[in-house]
Amino acid sequence: MSELDGTVAVVTGGSRGIGRAIAQALAQAGAKVAVVGRSGESAQRAAAELPGEGHGGYACDVADPEQVNTTVGAIEAGQGPVGILVNNAGITRDNILLRMKDEEFDEVIAANLKGAFNFTRAVTRGMMKRRAGAILNITSVVGLTGNAGQANYAASKAGMVGLTKSVAKELASRGIRCNAIAPGFIETDMTDALNESQVEALLGQIPLGALGGPEDIAEAAVFLVSPRARYITGQVLAVDGGMVM
Numbered sequence: 001m002s003e004l005d006g007t008v009a010v011v012t013g014g015s016r017g018i019g020r021a022i023a024q025a026l027a028q029a030g031a032k033v034a035v036v037g038r039s040g041e042s043a044q045r046a047a048a049e050l051p052g053e054g055h056g057g058y059a060c061d062v063a064d065p066e067q068v069n070t071t072v073g074a075i076e077a078g079q080g081p082v083g084i085l086v087n088n089a090g091i092t093r094d095n096i097l098l099r100m101k102d103e104e105f106d107e108v109i110a111a112n113l114k115g116a117f118n119f120t121r122a123v124t125r126g127m128m129k130r131r132a133g134a135i136l137n138i139t140s141v142v143g144l145t146g147n148a149g150q151a152n153y154a155a156s157k158a159g160m161v162g163l164t165k166s167v168a169k170e171l172a173s174r175g176i177r178c179n180a181i182a183p184g185f186i187e188t189d190m191t192d193a194l195n196e197s198q199v200e201a202l203l204g205q206i207p208l209g210a211l212g213g214p215e216d217i218a219e220a221a222v223f224l225v226s227p228r229a230r231y232i233t234g235q236v237l238a239v240d241g242g243m244v245m
């Protein structure tokens with residue numbers, strides 16, 4: 001029997017990057033994955049490429065509570081009750097504080113923090129009834145340390161840490177665990193924009209001396225949502241080559 005044994009696992013932003021690697025690792029471990037993305041076509045394509053059977057792809061803007069509730073309804077009707085939720089969808093709109101526009105601040109909070117809240121609220125009713133569930137939030141080391149030029153993004157990621165701990169405390173007695181992973185610098189489309197000298201400077205701050213890959217996050221993600229982590233809740237695990245200790 002596979003570790004996740006047909007559990008339905010929702011991965012937001014699962015069409016590419018870290019979310020895609022998490023979706024692949026969950027499918028490998030036996031989950032039926034629901035890939036959620038802004039583009040339904042990309043989400044369905046990503047779901048079709050996963051190993052095993054029973055996966056699905058859904059178009060949904062995580063920032064929109066109505067779309068989120070409808071999507072969770074469609075997932076439960078089509079694939080079954082949700083046992084695992086990975087809030088991975090995220091965006092950056094970097095700018096220095098004095099130039100940061102209201103929209104840049106609001107959009108990042110809406111996608112990263114409100115999006116995680118929207119999906120958490122939508123899946124927990126069912127999880128509470130079944131007295132089982134695992135939620136994982138993908139935050140960032142900058143949510144722990146802050147970062148110049150990322151006031152909006154760092155605030156959204158720090159907010160996710162508070163969300164993680166509150167959900168963990170509120171729902172532990174209902175058999176639901178909630179943890180977070182704080183990735184360091186991981187090679188994806190999000191970090192592609194960095195130039196060579198920026199990468200050099202970053203490497204100097206990483207004790208293990210290398211950028212991470214999406215699969216490094218996926219390894220930790222599968223562990224934290226699996227029954228192997230049954231006694232772990234409310235924790236933030238930095239997966240960052242030792243950058244933040």
Ligand code: NAI
Pocket residue numbers: 012013014015016017018019036037038039060061062063088089090091111115138139140141182183184185186187188189190191
């Ligand atoms: P990415 O940009 O490659 O992928 C993000 C995914 O989220 C995309 O598929 C995008 O369409 C989706 N998404 C964004 N807003 C959405 C919305 N409103 N509704 C639905 N889907 C939405 O980024 P990457 O690097 O894979 O990042 C994944 C997560 O990891 C993000 O939350 C990011 O903040 C976090 N992270 C990434 C780090 C890195 O070094 N790449 C470092 C720390 C955290």
